[in-house]
Amino acid sequence: MKNRFWQYVSIALIAITAFPAPSWAAGYTQTKYPIVMVHGFLGFESIGPLEYFYGITSGLRSGGANVYVTTVSAANSTEARGEQLLTQVKQILAVTGAAKVNLIGHSHGGPTTRYVASVRPDLVASVTSVGGVNKGSKVADILMDNAPGVSTVVLGAVANLMDIVSGNTGRPQDAKAAMTSLTTAGALAFNVRHPDGVPLSACGEGAYQARGVHYFSWSGGKQITNVLDPLDAPLALTALAFDGEKNDGLVGSCSSHLGRVIRDDYAMNHLDEVNQTAGLVSLFETNPVTVYRQQANRLQGLGL
Numbered sequence: 001m002k003n004r005f006w007q008y009v010s011i012a013l014i015a016i017t018a019f020p021a022p023s024w025a026a027g028y029t030q031t032k033y034p035i036v037m038v039h040g041f042l043g044f045e046s047i048g049p050l051e052y053f054y055g056i057t058s059g060l061r062s063g064g065a066n067v068y069v070t071t072v073s074a075a076n077s078t079e080a081r082g083e084q085l086l087t088q089v090k091q092i093l094a095v096t097g098a099a100k101v102n103l104i105g106h107s108h109g110g111p112t113t114r115y116v117a118s119v120r121p122d123l124v125a126s127v128t129s130v131g132g133v134n135k136g137s138k139v140a141d142i143l144m145d146n147a148p149g150v151s152t153v154v155l156g157a158v159a160n161l162m163d164i165v166s167g168n169t170g171r172p173q174d175a176k177a178a179m180t181s182l183t184t185a186g187a188l189a190f191n192v193r194h195p196d197g198v199p200l201s202a203c204g205e206g207a208y209q210a211r212g213v214h215y216f217s218w219s220g221g222k223q224i225t226n227v228l229d230p231l232d233a234p235l236a237l238t239a240l241a242f243d244g245e246k247n248d249g250l251v252g253s254c255s256s257h258l259g260r261v262i263r264d265d266y267a268m269n270h271l272d273e274v275n276q277t278a279g280l281v282s283l284f285e286t287n288p289v290t291v292y293r294q295q296a297n298r299l300q301g302l303g304l
């Protein structure tokens with residue numbers, strides 16, 4: 001009995017030393033260029049202790065990445081947000097002395113990062129779009145088709161509130177411009193002007209590289225993922241807008257595609273993609289923080 005116990009212990013020790021999890025390795029997320037995070041519609045950098053990219057920035061930093069979290073208007077057009085991001089990217093390059101940045105954008109942050117890469121590809125090593133509204137959202141279509149006035153007033157008020165509580169007062173908010181950018185028609189018009197990385201087919205992959213910039217995307221395809229998260233139910237409701245098409249509650253899986261599609265069917269909803277609410281995500285799926293860390297490691301492998 002005693003011998004068997006020590007047999008198990010030695011097998012366990014050999015297993016641990018022989019197969020170390022690669023993500024434990026020092027420098028696992030250490031990219032050549034700084035990583036710049038960009039929030040979505042109605043997003044923020046942090047509200048008190050609650051970061052938008054909950055636990056993700058620290059997860060990336062713990063493996064050696066140099067991470068910057070930016071703030072753009074919670075509600076505004078993709079171009080207006082993109083110009084605000086471009087200013088911050090230039091500041092980050094000046095501070096760090098880096099030649100380029102790796103941009104990671106969630107939701108409306110996807111098109112926002114694409115704008116910067118489109119107008120200044122020389123400053124961008126990669127764009128990673130997470131749950132990106134790259135071909136619009138059917139939720140935005142329904143709201144703008146049926147109740148544009150009420151929608152923009154309500155969402156404008158929420159945007160102003162988000163701006164105040166996150167301590168970033170003063171950025172221009174324009175909910176109508178934001179919602180127009182997020183509709184299918186608005187997104188497609190944007191894609192004509194800024195096509196890099198956008199799939200040419202309805203649901204395929206886009207170019208992995210365009211004008212020197214690498215393009216990636218991933219998204220979830222589920223709504224109810226954690227019974228404790230009060231925001232799962234509202235996402236199950238908005239998911240009805242998609243009429244059976246795979247979606248994360250706010251963005252269709254096909255719309256999220258950009259460049260190389262890592263996956264479009266994680267058991268994650270739109271908020272799980274940024275590890276919200278406060279880490280309440282599926283226990284049966286790869287943790288969102290791990291997915292971001294894997295992406296940093298992928299960028300590292302490409303010398304970015």
Ligand code: CA
Nearest residue numbers: 229276277280
């Ligand atoms: Ca959640």
